[in-house]
Amino acid sequence: MINVAIIGIGAISPAHIEAYKVFDDLCEVTTLCDIDLTKAREKAQSYGLKKVPIFKQFEEVCSDPTIELVSICTPPSTHAHIAVELLKSGKHVIIEKPMAASLEECDLINKTAEEHNKIVSVIAQNRFFTPMMKVKKVLDQKLIGHVLHSQVDSFWWRGNCYYDLWWRGTWEKEGGGCTLNHAVHHIDILQWMNGMPTEVTAIMSNTAHPNAEVEDLSVAILKYEDGSIAQVTSSVVHHGEEQQLIFQGEKARISVPWKIHASTSSANGFPNKDTKTEQTIESYYHSLPPQEYEAHVGQIHNVLHAIKDGTTVLVDGKQGRQTLELITAIYKSASEKKTVSLPLKSGDRFYSKESILNHTIYFNEKTFQVDDFETDSITTGGEYGK
Template sequence: MINVAIVGTGNISNSHIQGLLTFPERCKIVAMCDIYEEKAKELVRKYELKDAQTFDDHKKMLASDMKIDLVHICTPPSSHGEIAINCMNAGKNVLVEKPMAPSLKECDQMLEAERRNKVVMGCIAQNRFRNSIYKLKRMLDSGLAGKLRCAHVNSLWWRGHCYYDLWWRGTWEKEGGGPTLNHAVHHIDMINWMQGELPIEVTSMLANVMHDNSEVEDISFAALRYRDGAVGEVTSSVVHHGEEQGIVLQCEDAKIAAPWSCAAEVTQSNGFPVKEHNGELIAKLNEYYDGLDDLQYEGHTGEIDNVLTALENGKRPMITGIEGRNTVELITAIYKAGFEKKTVTLPIEPEDEYYTVEGFQKHAVHFYEKKESIENFEAGEISVGNYKK
């Protein structure tokens, strides 16, 4: 039985709790921690977590005599590094919500703590555990569509003006960024997974067009170039009505996409496509896709299952700290390119100012100044993505 603690009891912690409660024979929630302890107590009541103690400080939790094997970190991004390192120094495995940390320096400190303490760190990227994304990766790896040459990534969300009224949101210091960091993190992880490597060049444009109570961007456009000449583009937004997310992969022989669609062309002698398209290849692609089994568990539940399985078998989870760091590195490059209005090359080395949170914030563009805030929202529903099969 794996004893689990959750630090941070905001909206996303519900997905963690529900996922953990799917496996009562494998894990047990023994602690809930939040700087507002009443929020932790409320979730204990809501989910009837009879074995769970509550704390208002993760250090108090770690100093107790509780047996904790795994800590889920669901706090604002600025605190991920400190809490994760403290937990790993106490010998606990950790599962860190997205993004892993606001800076590459913190990511590397977390990785060092993992190695030094011989524990396991996983990073949340739960959309790899959605059927549409998982199957798209399987389709790409099959080679039926040919080599990936151009990727279009749409991380399109909508958040009302009051979304940024919360005290830590919309600030470079506490939230670390806007939708590029906190929403498109999912899709940037996906494109890294599909490509299997980071790009070598990035350029971008950042703007804030609808949220004047936020320092950070509410939309960005990024263009990527890879070592083999392939290219990609990423749109990160919280101003798009309809919240349509997806990935389109233009490969040498066909287009494949999530939500699932495919297309394939063959040429006439004049270079224009034939009217009938490449019906034979389209049929093969659809047949292969339809033959792929669905995942047993999706979203956070799927990733939690993977992490529990890794711990039970002494292995690494699918999404490691290295994977989490790669996502932060690409996001950092997008911000650097947007702040400086120039093309940025990767990797971002430790001597680069953008490697540290202090250097990053020194260059961060303040689109507006956040002058007022509220401490907490009332409980309400949240949207976690519009993913079709």
């Protein structure tokens, strides 16, 4: 039985608690930790964890030798310090997105995990949805041919008060705006399916959230070594929150939510519908089995079995770093108003958190904050269709 602790009992913690409870034959949540003990006790009561000890300081989790796995659900600025100390104390860690506040912190986490032979998995729950897995396999089979253009629409909507929460809307504590904290999942999917680009050109703005230093809208153009291009729009100003990933290949176009269209050329170069190719790809897509477990449940299942069986995790610290590197390149390009080449190296002005704070764009001054909201109910998207 794998003993689990959860540090940070805020809005995302129920996704972890509920996922662990699915696998009560493999694990048990034995410890909760939060600086707000009252909130943590209420959450423990609501999830039937009445007898679970609740710590205020994460160091108490580190010192408990019975704990083997820890979910870190705290604000992004705290991820690296907590993760490093947990790894040093012999625990495996699951880190909520984003992995850390800087590439320097990611490298420290990964180095510590390697030194202590421990697992780091960064939450990227969208990978575990059935449509995502199916599209990944279609791409891997080259059924649409070479990918020429990719499009990511990470559209969300958040009201002004969203950034009133004490740690949100600041570069120091949240690490960025919608590009980092909302589009991170779609950007992770893009780099997982497409690989890393060689160049990034981006702009960003704050269009509707005056109590936030960070961006609420960004648009980035990515160029790959083979000449293909991707475009990524990250937003918290889009009503309806319509989200999609589109891959335009030589032979066909596919997307999540699932849609396919294939064309062949007529004698004058105009398109004709390629029914045969569409049917071939459609048949393969629908022949693929559904995921047994999806979203957080799927990723936590993956990590638990990696601990139990010694297998590798789908989303490790290297993958978490690559996603943050791509986001950091977007911030660098938008802030410096120039095209950025990848990879970003340790001497870069956007490599460390301190340097990012000194060189990024501050759109507004945060002048008001609350310690907590009356409700911590959230929506996480992910309605990708079948």
